[in-house]
Amino acid sequence: MDAILLQILNGLDKGSAYALIALGLTLIFGTLGVVNFAHGALFMIGAFCAVTLQRIFTISRTTVDESRTDFLGNPMEVDTPYLEIWFGPEFGAALIDWSVPLAILFAIPVMLLIGWIMERGLIKHFYKRPHADQILVTFGLAIVLQEIIKYFYGANPIPTPAPSAFAGSFDFGAALGFDPMTIIYPYWRLIYFAFAGLVIAGVFCFLQFTTFGMVVRAGMADRETVGLLGINIDKRFTIMFGIAAAVAGLAGVMYTPINSPNYHMGMDFLVLSFVVVVVGGMGSLPGAVLAGFLLGILESFASMNEIKSIIPGIDQIIIYLIAIVILLTRPRGLMGRKGVMED
Amino acid sequence: MSFRRQTRRGILKTGIAAGAGLALPTIFTARSASAFTNEPTGSSVTLGFNVPQSGPYADEGADELRAFELAVEHLNGEGDGGMMNTFSSKELTGEGILGKRVEYVTGDTQTKSDAARASARSMIEKDGAVMISGGSSSGVAVAVQGLCQEAGVIFMAGLTHSNDTTGKDRKANGFRHFFNAYQSGAALGPVLETLYGTDRKAYHLTADYTWGWTTQESMQAVTEDLGWETVNNVLTPLAATDFSSYITPILQSGADVLFLNHYGGNMVNSLTNAVQFGLKDAMAQTGKQFEIVVPLYSELMARGAGENIRGIPGSQNWDWKLENQLGERYRGTNVFTQSFGEKYGFPPSQAAHTCYVQTLLYADAVQRAGSFNPCAVVEALEDFEFDGLGNGPTLYRGADHQCLKDVVVTRGKENPDNEFDLVEIVEATPVEQVTYPPDHPMFAGGALGECNEGA
Missing domain, CATH: 3.40.50.2300 (Response regulator)
Structure with missing residues (x-):
């Protein structure tokens, strides 16, 4: 029982990342009809927003400490962050410690801007081109973006820890009456799950309860009719592209303490997120979220030693197996509707 | 006496045959003209450095490349000479290798076996590299070592730690300085x-x-x-x-x-x-x-x-603090760290060290052999005992082409002074404790075979 609970918890945080990326992907596909293979790169750029803010916070004044020597035997140069000089060691250190949550505020405008530039500068020229062209150009863009990040930040993972207040794990085992230390779960992963829930709820509320959202939903269902009513749907869809980029970016920011960011992390999630979108139903927002969590949990269960001892290698293929089964039984995915996104 | 009439088809056939002959990789055609693959005939010799320049180990590859550049500088008599000053063999004088100026080409392994083989092949066939070195993965090392064996050039492995590199996949033309699992x-x-x-x-x-x-x-x-x-x-x-x-x-x-x-x-x-x-x-x-x-x-x-x-x-395999902490036995460490640190601003990694050392060892073996012929180099490297390259007394064992030397046991430092001081040395395990017979079961199933000079 405790092993099952653990894998459900594991699946929830993995599913959170899948759901957030797939949500943005399906938003772009549902509004603009574009298959955006650069979406994983947006997730990665979000993560590097956190790295960048951490680096900005740790810009330092260098002084020479004559009492110590560096590896060459020269007097050691000691760096003191300006934040600690300006605001005092305690408050300055606290700001640096909280750089990941604070990076959310930094990442939102950056990602909106990147999304807008991407859409206006490149992707809008491919609206009327075949999906194969869109895939090629966005995949190329993803490679360019990750090479740019590698040029500036290197290929090594960069540690970006969570605030020390959230270090450590919660003992679910003790709380639920099992043996202590049998079901432990890192605080930050719980925060990630809660954060994903908030973002997903925010996007749904925005689309469901605002006039802007209503127009976007109408445009997704029938773009031509909305256009005939005199509404500039293209402009709204551009804004939705920016929002989708921001969602991917926020997912990336909050993911950095879970796995140290590197330039390749977007590609690691991209293919799986596409499978999630297809399984959920192309263009279906609830489908993307549902499929994200479902596949995340199933992937976790497939990694259990008990399962792998029966079917070796199942953890590598489970998501694709489920995708095949669902597409065979429900060709439009879990929540895809007839006539939506079917040319 | 009769003359056969030339037909259009005949001319085409002759042309195709001649073209195919010219297009044959130099790796095959050069053999008839030279005694061995890529025999250097001019005033320079080309080495091929095959490192991950893209992909997940690109940073490690960049450090390897820095070390190779430094080694080439030192071999050509530029800079402070680095470990050539402490190396027990005194064959290297800073006048290149056998009087030929050392030049190099680089390839990108991408940490993928097929890409690594392709770039190594290109360096051998197109650039005339007489030795290939570098790499940050055992999969890549095994693949490139196999290629070098077929091509008849020497492979001086970079960072590769799998037992298989000098175990079941060992090759006569391949040598590993790095330690193993x-x-x-x-x-x-x-x-x-x-x-x-x-x-x-x-x-x-x-x-x-x-x-x-x-x-x-x-x-x-x-x-x-x-x-x-x-x-x-x-x-x-x-x-x-x-x-x-x-x-x-x-x-x-x-x-x-x-x-x-x-x-x-x-x-x-x-x-x-x-x-x-x-x-x-x-x-x-x-x-x-x-x-x-x-x-x-x-x-x-x-x-x-x-x-x-x-x-x-x-x-x-090595740490830049070895000589400072464990003394004279690890001489060479400080001069290399000094050389590297002054040029690049930070201490060298173990990947950089092994690549630098491999380049010097190759050059020294050629000097001692008096020839770039791979089989002469193999003979010079086999059972070669040396010191002063940072690891203490070392043997390049002839039976499997594995270096036998002390191994450094480390621990993540609890309170590091700076970002270059993240590990502390626990001990250097003496070579006797890490030596094993070449036919140890974990290394079984392979044979060096015959050295291939490509002729």
Whole structure:
């Protein structure tokens, strides 16, 4: 029982990342009809927003400490962050410690801007081109973006820890009456799950309860009719592209303490997120979220030693197996509707 | 006397045959003109440095390339001469190799066997490289070593730690200075006994490829010899990024030591995940403090892992602090660190060190042999004993082309002074303790075969 609970918890945080990326992907596909293979790169750029803010916070004044020597035997140069000089060691250190949550505020405008530039500068020229062209150009863009990040930040993972207040794990085992230390779960992963829930709820509320959202939903269902009513749907869809980029970016920011960011992390999630979108139903927002969590949990269960001892290698293929089964039984995915996104 | 009439078809056939002949790779045609592949005939000789310039090990590759550049500088008499000043062999005089100026070309392995072979092939065929060196992965090393054997050039391996490189996949034209998984185990064993005792239960997470398998096999053998029990060994895919679902069952498995047989990004992620799940601070079901061991890690990986590496034992081929901390036996370390540090502004990694040393060793072997002929170089390197290159007295064993030398056991430093000081040296395990017979079962199944000079 405790092993099952653990894998459900594991699946929830993995599913959170899948759901957030797939949500943005399906938003772009549902509004603009574009298959955006650069979406994983947006997730990665979000993560590097956190790295960048951490680096900005740790810009330092260098002084020479004559009492110590560096590896060459020269007097050691000691760096003191300006934040600690300006605001005092305690408050300055606290700001640096909280750089990941604070990076959310930094990442939102950056990602909106990147999304807008991407859409206006490149992707809008491919609206009327075949999906194969869109895939090629966005995949190329993803490679360019990750090479740019590698040029500036290197290929090594960069540690970006969570605030020390959230270090450590919660003992679910003790709380639920099992043996202590049998079901432990890192605080930050719980925060990630809660954060994903908030973002997903925010996007749904925005689309469901605002006039802007209503127009976007109408445009997704029938773009031509909305256009005939005199509404500039293209402009709204551009804004939705920016929002989708921001969602991917926020997912990336909050993911950095879970796995140290590197330039390749977007590609690691991209293919799986596409499978999630297809399984959920192309263009279906609830489908993307549902499929994200479902596949995340199933992937976790497939990694259990008990399962792998029966079917070796199942953890590598489970998501694709489920995708095949669902597409065979429900060709439009879990929540895809007839006539939506079917040319 | 009769003349056959020339037809259009005949001319075409002749043209195609001549074109095909010209298009044949020089690797095959050169053999008839030269005594061996890419025999240098001008005033220079070309070496090929095949390192990961893209992909997950690009930073390690960049450090290897820096070391190669430094070695070439020193061989050509530029700079301060680095380890040439401390090397026990005095054949290298700073006048190139056999009087020929050293030039080099670089290739990108991408840490993919096929890409690495393609770039090595290009350097041999198009650029005339007479020796190939570098790399940061055992899969790549085994693949490129095989290619060099076929092509008739020398392969001086870079960072490759799998037993197979000088075990079942050993080749006559290939040489490894870096240590291997067996030696890691032999060095770590006594340290683990001191740190954690003889009654422990080990759980292994292992990268699912040649390096992971041999590392796990070596660590399991050495810990079981100590009296430890192996609870489980779980193979993890090389492409895995989140190891949480592999880590969560560990505390309930009854194990109290976790071995992360992972390298590079895999290791950074799996260690980060293990620390997040509290394994470093947890009490195991056995009532003992839970411990984590990473058999091989580099300074670059320690930087990626950040605070999580603190207190974690592992092993290294070399460390830039060796001579300062353990004395004259490791001479060469300081001059190399000085040379490298002054040129690039930071201390060299173990990958940089092994690549620099391999270049000097190759050049020295050519000098001693008096020829670039690969078979003469093989003969000069086999059973060559040397000192002054940072690892203490070393033997390039002829039976398997593996260097035998001390192994450095390290630990993540608890309170590092700066970002270059993340690991501390626990001990340097003497060479006698990490020496094994060439036909040891973990290295069985391979044969060096005959040296190939490409002629």
